[in-house]
Amino acid sequence: MVQVIRKRMLVRRMASAALVLSLMSGCSLLPEEEDSLQPPTLQKVQKQYEIVDVKRGNIERFITSTATATSGSNTPVSFPETGGRLKNIFVQVGDLVKAGQPIAELDTGDLPVRIKLQKLNVEKRNLQLFNATTTEMSTDDIRLRELDLKGEQLILNSLEKEYNKALLFAPMDGVVTYVDSLRTGDGVEANRTVAVIADPNDVDLVYEATEAKSLVGAKVDMDVEVTIKKKTYKGKVLQTPQTAPKSDVESIIRRNSKSLIIGVPSVTNLPLRIGEYADFKIFMEKRENVIVIPRNALRNYLGRNYVQVMENDRVKEIDVETGLTTQREVEVVKGLEVGQKVILNT
Numbered sequence: 272m273v274q275v276i277r278k279r280m281l282v283r284r285m286a287s288a289a290l291v292l293s294l295m296s297g298c299s300l301l302p303e304e305e306d307s308l309q310p311p312t313l314q315k316v317q318k319q320y321e322i323v324d325v326k327r328g329n330i331e332r333f334i335t336s337t338a339t340a341t342s343g344s345n346t347p348v349s350f351p352e353t354g355g356r357l358k359n360i361f362v363q364v365g366d367l368v369k370a371g372q373p374i375a376e377l378d379t380g381d382l383p384v385r386i387k388l389q390k391l392n393v394e395k396r397n398l399q400l401f402n403a404t405t406t407e408m409s410t411d412d413i414r415l416r417e418l419d420l421k422g423e424q425l426i427l428n429s430l431e432k433e434y435n436k437a438l439l440f441a442p443m444d445g446v447v448t449y450v451d452s453l454r455t456g457d458g459v460e461a462n463r464t465v466a467v468i469a470d471p472n473d474v475d476l477v478y479e480a481t482e483a484k485s486l487v488g489a490k491v492d493m494d495v496e497v498t499i500k501k502k503t504y505k506g507k508v509l510q511t512p513q514t515a516p517k518s519d520v521e522s523i524i525r526r527n528s529k530s531l532i533i534g535v536p537s538v539t540n541l542p543l544r545i546g547e548y549a550d551f552k553i554f555m556e557k558r559e560n561v562i563v564i565p566r567n568a569l570r571n572y573l574g575r576n577y578v579q580v581m582e583n584d585r586v587k588e589i590d591v592e593t594g595l596t597t598q599r600e601v602e603v604v605k606g607l608e609v610g611q612k613v614i615l616n617t
Contacts, residue, residue: 321615323613323615324611324612325607325611327561327609328563329559330558330595331555331557331597332555332557332596334480334485334552334555335550335552335553336550336551337551340545341477341545342469342471343475344469345448346443347449347464348374348439348441348467349462351462353461355378356377356378356456357376358378358379358437360376360450360451361373361374362374364448364449365446366447368468374441375438377437377438378437378456379434382434386427386434393427396419399419400416441468447467448545449467450466451464451465471545474543475534476506476549478551479530480531481529483512485529488555488556489508489555491509492508495507495552495553498549499549499550500542504535504537505535508533558602561594561602562602562607563600564578564603565600565615566600567615567617568601568616569601569616576591578591578607578613578614579614579616580613580614581613582611582612590606591605591606
């Protein structure tokens with residue numbers, strides 16, 4: 272009986288020990304407590320500005336571009352008395368011509384054939400007169416043949432004069448710079464310019480701007496730097512849109528409204544042919560010792576001109592009055608002082 276009781280107590284002790292071990296092992300299966308996450312640190316971000324100091328300086332507006340060489344002496348040629356149908360144009364743009372050289376011809380029908388026949392009549396009368404003077408013919412017969420020859424010669428002269436009216440001749444030596452786009456059979460009115468002949472030794476430069484407003488301020492006699500084949504010459508403005516001759520032709524009016532004519536009076540013969548190009552620079556306006564800021568520092572809103580300046584780490588807006596403006600800089604007449612710091616509009 273005692274042994275039975277001992278066995279039961281032993282079993283109970285073993286069960287208790289197993290329970291304790293199981294509890295201890297169970298504790299090892301639980302996850303370890305992690306450290307708590309800290310909130311991210313917030314850093315204050317400051318806006319970066321591109322700032323320049325307000326200074327005094329010089330500002331100038333100029334035009335620099337390319338001009339085309341043209342002749343300062345251009346002579347239009349046209350049929351002065353009567354028109355007709357075009358038969359031929361004998362020249363092209365760029366041709367060198369001599370005074371008296373045919374430029375164009377009107378259709379005269381059978382007039383050339385009649386002239387040839389009349390020349391034969393004149394030659395025939397000449398032979399008859401020669402025979403009369405070499406034979407024993409009376410004075411009256413010789414006189415009659417002289418009159419016949421004179422009559423035929425008058426007819427020939429009249430025909431040739433009529434034909435010459437249908438021919439257009441070069442009035443001078445030069446180069447052809449313009450030819451009308453007429454075709455054979457087209458009607459040609461009297462005084463219509465068929466071609467233009469220019470003096471190649473009298474060369475000017477013509478600059479045609481894209482916009483007329485870019486030439487505002489241009490004046491006759493303004494100095495011009497002209498560069499031809501890497502050599503610089505002193506030129507002058509000869510004609511502006513305001514001084515261009517009046518015209519009734521719309522295309523000429525439009526061209527003159529945005530064109531400058533530049534001459535180089537210091538050089539008798541420029542090393543430049545008609546149609547070639549030269550670089551030039553014209554100083555239009557200049558201001559010295561004025562407040563100048565970059566163009567991208569100026570702001571505009573609904574007609575208001577203003578700038579942003581940095582004062583005591585704060586941005587402040589200031590209205591300004593502007594003067595001369597170029598592609599890169601602006602003159603400030605009122606509103607800014609030297610030393611202020613303006614913010615660029617990037």
